[in-house]
Amino acid sequence: MSDIRLDTSSLFAPVKPIDAYLLNAVRRWPMPDRLRDAVEYALLGGGKRLRPLLCWYWCAALGVPGEESLPGCAAIELVHAFSLVHDDLPALDNDDLRRGRPTLHRYAGEAMAILAGDAMLNLAYSAISESAPPLQPLLVSALSHATHKMVAGQVYDLDGGFPGDWTREMQVRAIHERKTGALMQAACTMGHHSARHGGKLPPGPLAAEIGAAVHYGQSIGIMFQIVDDLIDLTQTAEHTGKRTRKDAAAGKLTYPAVFGEGASRREVQRLRNEAIGALATLKDAGKPLADLCEYLCVRTQ
């Protein structure tokens, strides 16, 4: 993985309004102090906000201001943050470092980590309830299906239990498209829905069909997890803010474990090409999504 040569500062500019929206969404809910502290620790303490950025930029690519996708952006990040808190629990990956700090169960105890995850999953759907009425069922459907796939992926990641005729290649692909790919793909389709059904689409909209968001999201979703596997193999905890070099020790079914490091890097490139190809109908409006894809290929954190 080479160093990033993209100018990512403007690419990441929407993180500011996204974070402000998330903070506001959480602060409005009454909660016991311990739960609030736990939720805010997990949700607001760092994180690259990649899923909300995908949602924002898919909305913007169709000619609608990214702000119109904020309920979807908040919802997808709330589910992602919940998934990380539970992923780190002793019963799952048993990790003690996340986003450069102790994991939530290390900071606030296991019970509060479980309950904060529950709360964030619920808050995600309350965020969707703030979107335009015609949009709500589409966002609920996209998010609930993807979250269900994420949970299924975590089960395969943890326990195997695949159908007997699946090869190891099929198994690792199934894990990656579920545990990680599904939420990234949903982030894209939720952005697309926000533009198409939020009531703000300008006359003469761009012609990108939902299939383009699905295709792009599928490709970058699997690519993202392969890069995460490569980061685990090659980077340090100091650099990434989470424990690394643990997947092999834990016997995880990762791309480098199944295909080797070189083939995994080639698959990242192939999926990058697929994702960029899916943006063709967007023409210049797809540039931020192309830049985000390039960043996701070469990131080391």
Ligand code: IPE
């Ligand atoms: C980490 O996701 C978990 C995976 C799905 C591999 P991110 O790398 O997006 O985590 P944050 O949100 O930036 O911490």
Ligand code: IPE
């Ligand atoms: C996490 O995958 C996927 C979900 C949280 C659903 P990993 O277990 O590889 O993510 P990290 O490496 O802990 O961030």
Ligand code: MG
């Ligand atoms: Mg895991």
Ligand code: MG
């Ligand atoms: Mg993990």
Ligand code: MG
């Ligand atoms: Mg990992």
